[in-house]
Amino acid sequence: MNVVEISAFGEPEVLRLARRPEPVAGAGEVCIRVSASGINRPDVLQRQGKYPAPAGASDIPGLEVAGVILSGDLDAMALAGLKVGDRVCALLTGGGYAQYCVAPVAQCLPVPQGLTDIEAASLPETFFTVWSNVFERGALRVGESILIQGGGSGIGVTAIQLAKARGARVFVTASGAEKCAACLALGADYAIDYTTQDFVAEIARITDGRGVDLVLDMVAGPYIEREVACLADDGRLVIIGVQGGVAAQFNAASVLRKRLTITGSTLRARSVEFKQAIAQALCREVWPLLEAGRVKPVIHTVFKAEDAMSPTGTGAVQAHALMESNRHVGKIVLTWGST
Structure with a gap:
């Protein structure tokens, strides 16, 4: 089969088309013929040598796919209500940049009615991440407010729509007027252009000094201190990325005085059982929103994995x-x- 592999750590050009044997599904797994593969920030970090695949995972990048089940553990599929020939999207620990991949049955979800494989491939990584961190770890409730850093990202556009659909007041940061407008069109109540505005001052102004109940942060580093200042009493800060660095300073007295919670998580190395619980929650709580059109995949650009015009053979x-x-x-x- 054709795959996109990382030939060496470095710039995007180290990605190249290669041949690998087709994977074989084991107990509790299915083999999927892949139609589309989602691109995510962790793929970039893996290519750069900063985010190695967990032990036992494929070295091929790619954390989400959509396609058709070709074979696998029939008993496990039956328990999950799936069968050979079903269109599914799946969350992976690796191996998604390939014509075929293996996934745990527990991490497969049916393609929502009305969605294409391209749209479905864009769902698992961001929807699993947002559900786990915003609604479970972050405990966002109806009537509360959330600040989403990086509203234009894949995580951002998912978090905006889900938070709004579940009755929250949504604030986002984004770079530039065009991205801010896109966030507002997706349902954000306020979009703050962090290239020209101070999001701490803007949150204070918009909320009359109260702050927000939850911050979803993909930056960390110097943002932590500023996000602590943005939180209301009993507020929660959930960190899911460290693009701004791993070291941070903040006012610990504010944490005590306002009874704040600072937490975070990564998803890739968590157990199949943990991810299965998220998949079940998504199927119950979120897939109906997708099928009703209340939440929509947002696709920016589609590239061909096998691209004869590319010097490395891949888009x-x-x-x-x-x-x-x-x-x-x-x-x-x-x-x-x-x-």
Whole structure:
């Protein structure tokens, strides 16, 4: 089968088309013929050598796919209400940039009615992450407010829509007027252009000094101190990325005085059982919103995984370059041709 592999750590050009044996599904797994693969920030970090795959995971990048079940553990599929030939999207620990991949049955979800495989491939990584961190770890409730850093990212556009659909007041930061407008169009109540505005001052102004109940942060570093200042009493800060660095200083007295919670998580290395619980919650709480059109996939650009015009044979190079440019709003997806 064709795959996109990391030939060496470095710039996007280290991604290249290669041949690998087709994977074989084991107990509790299915083999999927991949139609589309989602691109995510962790893929970029893995390519750079900063985010190695967990032990036992494929070295091929790619954390989410959509396609058709070809084979697998029939008993496990039956328990999950799936069968050979079903269209599914799946969360992976790796191996998604390939014509075929293996996924735990527990991490597969049916493609929501009315969605294409390209749209479905954009769902698992961001929807699992947002559900786990905003609604479970962050405990966002109806009537509360949330500040989402990086509203134009794949995580951002998902968090905006889900938080709004579940009755929250939504604030976002984004870079530039165009991204801010896109966030507002998705349902955000306020969009703060962090290139020209101080989000701490803006949150204080908009909330009359109260602050927000929850902050979803992908930056960390110097943002932590500022986000603590943005939180209301009993507020929660959930960190899911450290693009701004791992070291931070903040006013610990504010944490005590306002009874704040600072937490965070990563998803990739968590157990299948943990991810299964999220999948079940998504199927119950979120898939109906997708099928009703109340929440929609946001696709920025689609590239061909197998691209004869590319010097490395794959459009993944351009996809990663676009991801690193931060010019996109929503998800970037690779598509696979005939096998």
